[in-house]
Amino acid sequence: MLTNEEVAQTIIQQFGDAVSDFDDPFDLLTFSVTREQIIPLIQYLKEHPTYQIAFLTDITAVHYPDSPGRELCVVYHMHSFVNNYRVRVKVYLPAEDPHIPTATKQHLSANWMERETFDLFGVIFDGHPDLRRILNMEEMDYHPMLKQYPLEDATREDKIDALFGR
Amino acid sequence: MVSDELDIATKTNVPARNDETPVQYVNELTTLNLGPTHPATHGIFQNILQMDGEKIVSGEQTIGYIHRAFEKIAERRPFYQITTLTDRMNYCSSPINNMGWHMTVEKLLGIEVPKRAQYIRVIMMELARIADHLICNGILGVDTGAFTGFLYLFEERENIYEIYEEVCGARLTTNMGRIGGMERDLSPTAIRKIKEFIQRYPKVLREFENLFNRNRIFMDRTVNVGGISAERALSYGFTGPNLRAAGVDYDVRVMNPYSSYEEFEFDIPVGQSGDTYDRFMVRNEEMWQSLRIIEQAINNLPEGPYYADAPQYYLPPKQEVYKNMEALIYHFKIVMGEIDAPVGEVYHAVEGGNGELGFYLISDGGRAPYRLHFRRPCFIYYQAFPEMCVGSTLSDAIVTMSSLNVIAGELDA
Numbered sequence: 001m002l003t004n005e006e007v008a009q010t011i012i013q014q015f016g017d018a019v020s021d022f023d024d025p026f027d028l029l030t031f032s033v034t035r036e037q038i039i040p041l042i043q044y045l046k047e048h049p050t051y052q053i054a055f056l057t058d059i060t061a062v063h064y065p066d067s068p069g070r071e072l073c074v075v076y077h078m079h080s081f082v083n084n085y086r087v088r089v090k091v092y093l094p095a096e097d098p099h100i101p102t103a104t105k106q107h108l109s110a111n112w113m114e115r116e117t118f119d120l121f122g123v124i125f126d127g128h129p130d131l132r133r134i135l136n137m138e139e140m141d142y143h144p145m146l147k148q149y150p151l152e153d154a155t156r157e158d159k160i161d162a163l164f165g166r
Numbered sequence: 167m168v169s170d171e172l173d174i175a176t177k178t179n180v181p182a183r184n185d186e187t188p189v190q191y192v193n194e195l196t197t198l199n200l201g202p203t204h205p206a207t208h209g210i211f212q213n214i215l216q217m218d219g220e221k222i223v224s225g226e227q228t229i230g231y232i233h234r235a236f237e238k239i240a241e242r243r244p245f246y247q248i249t250t251l252t253d254r255m256n257y258c259s260s261p262i263n264n265m266g267w268h269m270t271v272e273k274l275l276g277i278e279v280p281k282r283a284q285y286i287r288v289i290m291m292e293l294a295r296i297a298d299h300l301i302c303n304g305i306l307g308v309d310t311g312a313f314t315g316f317l318y319l320f321e322e323r324e325n326i327y328e329i330y331e332e333v334c335g336a337r338l339t340t341n342m343g344r345i346g347g348m349e350r351d352l353s354p355t356a357i358r359k360i361k362e363f364i365q366r367y368p369k370v371l372r373e374f375e376n377l378f379n380r381n382r383i384f385m386d387r388t389v390n391v392g393g394i395s396a397e398r399a400l401s402y403g404f405t406g407p408n409l410r411a412a413g414v415d416y417d418v419r420v421m422n423p424y425s426s427y428e429e430f431e432f433d434i435p436v437g438q439s440g441d442t443y444d445r446f447m448v449r450n451e452e453m454w455q456s457l458r459i460i461e462q463a464i465n466n467l468p469e470g471p472y473y474a475d476a477p478q479y480y481l482p483p484k485q486e487v488y489k490n491m492e493a494l495i496y497h498f499k500i501v502m503g504e505i506d507a508p509v510g511e512v513y514h515a516v517e518g519g520n521g522e523l524g525f526y527l528i529s530d531g532g533r534a535p536y537r538l539h540f541r542r543p544c545f546i547y548y549q550a551f552p553e554m555c556v557g558s559t560l561s562d563a564i565v566t567m568s569s570l571n572v573i574a575g576e577l578d579a
Binding site for chain 2: 025026028030054055056057058060062063075077081084086088107108109111112113116120133134135136137144145151
C-alpha cells in the first residue's frame with residue numbers, strides 16, 4: 001500500500017519547487033504543480049516503476065474569480081490500478097492567459113476531457129489535436145461554466161439570493 | 167461471363183491517353199450521416215462516417231444534443247435537489263446515480279449510514295445494474311435481428327421498475343433515497359417482489375443465454391467485431407463492463423468498496439478480446455453476479471434504522487414535524503437548503519452501469535456546491551468509437567455502438 005506521505009516525498013524530490021500545496025482531503029493526495037511541469041509530472045507518474053499511476057480518471061476545471069492570478073484551476077484525477085492509489089493534481093492559471101499543454105500524448109482519453117474543459121471554461125490546451133467545443137454549439141462565444149455567467153436572469157427582483165440560493 | 171463484361175466496360179471507358187494528365191478520381195468516399203436521430207443509435211448523437219463502399223474509413227462524432235448543463239444548474243441547487251439531476255444522466259440505472267450522489271455528500275458531511283440502509287442501497291443498485299445490462303444486451307439482440315430475447319428481458323425490466331415503484335414511488339427518474347439513508351424502509355411488498363424477482367429472473371436469463379450465447383448468426387455478427395485491446399482501452403479511459411471485456415478486472419465495487427460491498431461474495435467476469443461478443447458475455451455474467459449479491463443482501467438484511475442519526479441533514483418524520491419544535495426547525499432548514507455543509511473537496515466513485523461514475527464535489531460551505539463535476543463513463547469511452555469501427559462495415563459499427571451501451575443522457579450531462 002502506498003502512503004500519501006511517501007508519494008508526496010518522492011514527488012517533491014523529483015520536482016522540487018514546481019510542486020506545492022500538498023494536502024490530503026478525505027485521504028486523497030492533492031497538490032498543485034506549475035503548468036510547465038504538468039506534462040512531465042503526468043509522464044513521470046505514468047512511468048514510475050512502482051507507482052504506475054497510469055490511468056487518467058478525469059480532467060476538469062474550477063473557476064475562482066476572486067483569486068487574482070489563479071482564477072482557473074485545472075484538476076486532474078489519476079489512478080493506479082496496480083496499487084489502487086488515487087492522486088489529484090491541480091494547475092492554477094491566470095484568467096488572461098489560460099494556456100496549458102495537452103495531455104493527449106500521454107492519455108488518449110484526455111482528448112474529450114480537454115475539449116469539455118475548453119468548452120465549459122475556456123482553458124486552452126496547447127498542442128491538442130482538435131480543440132473544438134464538444135457539448136455546446138460552435139457559434140457560442142462564451143464559456144458558460146465561468147462564474148460571471150449567472151444561472152438565472154439577474155434582472156429579476158422577485159427572487160432574492162438570501163432565500164433562493166447564491 | 168461477368169468478368170468479360172467488366173473487361174469490355176473498362177476498356178471502353180478508358181479515355182485516350184494522349185496527354186500527360188492522369189485520370190483523377192475525386193472524392194471516391196461517400197459521406198454518411200449516422201444519426202442524430204437514427205433508430206439504431208439508441209439516443210441522440212451523430213456520427214459522420216466516410217464510407218468506401220461498405221467499409222468505414224473514418225468517423226467523426228458530434229455529441230451534445232441533449233446537453234442540459236447539469237454542472238451549472240447544480241451550482242445553484244441545494245444538495246438534496248441535485249439528486250434529480252443525477253436521475254437524468256444514466257436513465258437506465260438511475261438508482262446507482264442517486265446513491266452515488268448521496269454517498270458523495272455523506273462523505274463530505276461525515277455521515278455514517280446504518281447497515282440496513284447500506285444493504286437496501288446495495289439491493290437497489292444491483293437491481294439497477296441488471297436493468298441497465300438487460301437493456302444493453304436485449305437491444306444488442308435487436309440490432310442483430312433477434313427481437314425475441316429483448317421482449318423476454320423487457321418483461322423483467324418491468325418487474326424491476328415495479329420494485330422501484332414500491333421503494334420510492336417512481337419508475338424511471340427514481341430520485342431514490344436521501345442524504346443519510348433511504349426515505350422509507352423496504353415494505354413487505356417490496357421484499358416479496360424482490361424475492362420473487364430473484365426466483366424468476368434466473369430462468370429468464372438462462373433462456374436468453376440459450377437463445378444467444380452459441381447462436382451461429384449472433385456469433386457471426388459479434389465475434390471479432392469492434393474489438394479493443396486492454397492497453398488501448400485503458401488509454402481511452404474505459405471502465406466498467408467494456409474494460410472488463412478487454413481483460414482488465416477493474417471494478418470500483420472491489421477496489422474501493424462503498425456501501426458495504428466488501429461484505430458480499432461475487433466474482434468479476436472478464437473477457438479476453440474486448441470485442442462485442444465479450445462485452446455481451448461480460449454483461450450477462452454480471453447480471454448473474456448481481457443476482458448473487460441481491461440474494462445475499464436480502465437474506466441477511468440487518469435489523470435497525472434505515473437512516474442515519476443526523477437530524478440536521480435527514481428530514482424528520484412528518485408526524486414529528488407537527489408536534490416537535492426541533493423537528494419543525496430541521497424540516498424547514500433542510501427543505502430551504504440551509505444545511506451546514508463543511509468546506510472541502512470530495513471525489514467519490516461508484517460502479518455505474520457503464521463504469522466508474524465519479525462525483526467531484528467542491529463545497530465552500532454554502533448551500534449549493536461551489537463546483538460539481540460528474541465523471542461520466544460514457545462520455546470518456548465513447549471517443550474510442552471511431553477507432554473501434556474503422557475498417558469494419560456499417561452494420562458492424564451499429565452492433566459495436568450498441569454493445570458499448572452509450573446512454574445519451576450520461577454522454578451529454
